[in-house]
Amino acid sequence: MKRFSIAGIGAFALVATVPFFTQIPGIANVWHSDSAVAQNVKTQGQIQLHLEAEKRLVSQDQQGKQIYTWQALKGQAVVQPGDVLRYTLIxxxxxxxxxxxxxxxQPIPQRMSYVLKSANITNNGKIVYSIDGGRSFTENPTIKVTLPGGKVETRPAPASAYTHIRLQVPSVAAKTIIKATYQTQVR
Structure with missing residues (x-):
């Protein structure tokens, strides 16, 4: 079975119309729950960002029922195909x-597939997705499939087609925390 380390996670934040970019240290080196600050120059509002990653562990109880727990990824974390990771953006x-x-x-890391319907956000946020490298976003991405005989159908995009998740929050009150989570699976 192939094993590999995750190289890095990027977080791209826009506050109003002011762009901000930060590279969050990756799991392959030393995973830091570092933070970044996005600032809106016009109003001096500041959003401090934290990105964390966890790996899903599966065990069984005495009756043979599967139990899922999450382990924080730190240091030289190694993941394998099939592993599910949960990212939390605060x-x-x-x-x-x-x-x-x-x-x-939030880009979906290379060699990962988004776990469909796993994203959620607090504070009345909206979640949209990209399947074209972040050029366009929609709530329900679709693809065109050509069937035998030449007929073309529009179908929901497969999880492997998702390239980015966009989290949109209309407003964040002073001294308030927003939280979003999503999951990916190692290919």
Missing amino acids: GENKSDRLVKNLTLN
């Missing part, structure tokens, strides 16, 4: 002002 408005139109783009 954003904290450290300022005393409202931050409007917070948009966070």
